[in-house]
Amino acid sequence: MRIAVVGSGYVGLVSGTCFADLGHEVVLIDNDESKLAALRRGEVPIHEKFLPELLARHRGQKIRFSNDLRAAARDSQAVFIAVGTPPTETGDADLSYVESVAREISGAMDEYTVIVEKSTVPVFTSQWIRTIILRNGAAPAAFDVASNPEFLREGTAVSDFLYPDRIVVGVENERCAEVLRHIYAPLTDGSYYRRADAIPRPDRAPASPPRLIVTSARSAELIKHASNAFLAMKISFVNAVATICESVGANVQQVCDGIGTDSRIGPRFLNPGIGYGGSCFPKDLMAFRAVARECGYDFRLLDEVIRINEEQRHRFLRKVRGVLWTLRGKRLAVLGLAFKGGTDDIRESPAILLVQELLREGCRVSAYDPAAMPRAQEVLNSSVEFTQDPYDAATGADALLILTEWEEFAVLDLARLRKLLKYPIVIDGRNLYDPATMAAQGFTYHSVGRPAALTGDLPAGIRADKGGPA
Ligand code: NAD
Numbered sequence: 001m002r003i004a005v006v007g008s009g010y011v012g013l014v015s016g017t018c019f020a021d022l023g024h025e026v027v028l029i030d031n032d033e034s035k036l037a038a039l040r041r042g043e044v045p046i047h048e049k050f051l052p053e054l055l056a057r058h059r060g061q062k063i064r065f066s067n068d069l070r071a072a073a074r075d076s077q078a079v080f081i082a083v084g085t086p087p088t089e090t091g092d093a094d095l096s097y098v099e100s101v102a103r104e105i106s107g108a109m110d111e112y113t114v115i116v117e118k119s120t121v122p123v124f125t126s127q128w129i130r131t132i133i134l135r136n137g138a139a140p141a142a143f144d145v146a147s148n149p150e151f152l153r154e155g156t157a158v159s160d161f162l163y164p165d166r167i168v169v170g171v172e173n174e175r176c177a178e179v180l181r182h183i184y185a186p187l188t189d190g191s192y193y194r195r196a197d198a199i200p201r202p203d204r205a206p207a208s209p210p211r212l213i214v215t216s217a218r219s220a221e222l223i224k225h226a227s228n229a230f231l232a233m234k235i236s237f238v239n240a241v242a243t244i245c246e247s248v249g250a251n252v253q254q255v256c257d258g259i260g261t262d263s264r265i266g267p268r269f270l271n272p273g274i275g276y277g278g279s280c281f282p283k284d285l286m287a288f289r290a291v292a293r294e295c296g297y298d299f300r301l302l303d304e305v306i307r308i309n310e311e312q313r314h315r316f317l318r319k320v321r322g323v324l325w326t327l328r329g330k331r332l333a334v335l336g337l338a339f340k341g342g343t344d345d346i347r348e349s350p351a352i353l354l355v356q357e358l359l360r361e362g363c364r365v366s367a368y369d370p371a372a373m374p375r376a377q378e379v380l381n382s383s384v385e386f387t388q389d390p391y392d393a394a395t396g397a398d399a400l401l402i403l404t405e406w407e408e409f410a411v412l413d414l415a416r417l418r419k420l421l422k423y424p425i426v427i428d429g430r431n432l433y434d435p436a437t438m439a440a441q442g443f444t445y446h447s448v449g450r451p452a453a454l455t456g457d458l459p460a461g462i463r464a465d466k467g468g469p470a
Contacts, residue, residue: 048157073105080116082118095122129145151165154339277339335402
């Protein structure tokens with residue numbers, strides 16, 4: 001099929017590239033000329049595994065880049081809208097980018113076209129898109145609007161797109177559903193997975209092809225908000241449990257193993273840490289909260305999820321203060337700036353927020369992240385020293401803080417690290433290490449929801465996270 005994808009960011013670029021890998025002809029649209037120029041030069045503006053390979057495979061063949069939205073809409077059987085939907089001051093989603101796309105394509109649909117919202121949007125948006133397109137002169141029979149929420153996660157976006165748990169399409173009629181079934185057929189009929197050049201199946205991928213779930217547009221819009229709110233709730237729940245574990249001296253990892261083996265709960269997303277961030281959970285929770293408010297429902301559970309998430313960051317900062325006593329003038333090594341491992345995205349990153357807080361408290365910070373440093377340099381002031389690798393960051397530091405769960409941070413050369421640090425203190429916001437191993441390697445090690453591993457001349461029973469020395 002001929003597909004236009006409007007917005008060539010994390011979602012649009014990945015979706016469009018994967019559509020090309022499924023065999024469709026794709027034009028990727030953006031209004032950011034510098035991004036388009038970079039893409040045309042063969043650069044890949046975001047850090048995502050497999051994206052460079054797929055772009056190289058299809059650039060100039062099945063993928064074109066353009067800023068001409070109207071021409072693309074005229075030539076395409078389906079137009080996917082994947083522009084940003086940032087929060088407004090009140091927490092509602094700002095839908096002005098979506099609206100401007102709808103307005104612009106309204107006069108350009110000569111043949112039947114399906115407009116697909118892939119951006120995360122509040123319930124009723126598809127209805128609004130239809131209204132805007134009609135107001136701007138399109139014939140009612142010339143188009144349909146569908147909702148096809150995207151569940152990919154940054155860091156594993158390409159694999160998530162090609163090996164999804166399910167595909168949700170919200171439509172109002174069978175003709176429109178048929179177009180979307182056709183687009184996703186190589187995944188739902190399994191033919192993509194039999195190809196020799198298919199992107200490799202990730203370990204956690206379901207064994208059978210994904211189910212295409214057809215719903216009303218409103219249900220599809222709610223599925224996306226409800227999914228993200230539920231996942232964020234799982235994270236805040238386990239972080240609250242971690243707090244109790246710290247108070248009673250239990251180990252949250254053991255607790256999570258115990259509850260995660262219950263098939264009704266499941267082990268995934270039970271990772272305590274410094275809280276969720278990124279461009280989706282924080283804004284989608286606020287938007288879902290606003291939707292509920294407009295419907296007359298006071299969804300206070302979501303307020304609590306957000307509160308626990310913010311508190312988790314403050315608790316971590318208190319832990320750092322508890323371990324180091326005073327912060328002013330201390331030099332801290334920070335590993336990780338991205339909001340999660342595998343991505344260069346720092347939007348709403350708890351790591352960035354923590355570094356900013358440490359700077360405000362008078363710390364000096366040397367930081368390393370495998371992908372996010374160029375973006376971090378744009379928001380962190382010049383007092384942060386960006387280093388070549390984790391060991392450079394650690395050299396001479398009073399303590400090492402792990403703030404993002406990059407795989408490479410879980411396999412550091414501990415003996416080398418201990419020698420480089422001024423004091424062998426590691427405060428791990430992502431629980432990447434086993435406390436007993438760290439103690440055996442001579443570290444004072446603090447993590448989230450697990451007893452600290454204290455070495456050296458510490459009186460038994462004194463816990464840094466309770467305000468005593470470490
Ligand atoms: P992004 O900021 O990375 O990309 C948006 C792109 O749209 C930018 O390149 C921007 O230049 C372009 N754009 C904006 N207005 C435009 C217009 N009028 N015409 C053409 N291009 C335009 O955003 P993203 O992270 O890809 O998110 C896009 C949407 O997908 C959001 O609603 C988000 O909530 C949702 N989503 C994101 C993720 C994720 O992990 N990032 C996952 C699922 C859903």
